[in-house]
Amino acid sequence: MLSDEIIDEVRSIRDAHAAKFNYDLRAIYADLKKSETERIAAGHPFVSSPSEIPTPKTALQRTRFAHR
Structure with a gap:
């Protein structure tokens, strides 16, 4: 398996964060x-997830979304 320095860095940051809270x-x-609430209060943009999954309009999309 190839090693990717960005992936390794993200994983090490995630592990350090989890270790702070004893996992x-x-x-x-x-x-x-808490962090999300603070960022929203500071004016950072927040995008909420869609309330429903979009309906596929083509056969390719129906095939793609069928595996979810």
Whole structure:
């Protein structure tokens, strides 16, 4: 398997963040939500996910979305 320095860096940052919270998923989630709230309050743009999955309009799209 090839090593990618960007992927390695992202993984090391993610691991360091998780280690700060002793790998407790609830604490990690709470920290991420707190950070998100602070960034929104500071005026950073936030894009919410769509409320529903778009309907495919072509056969290729129907095939692609069928594997989700």
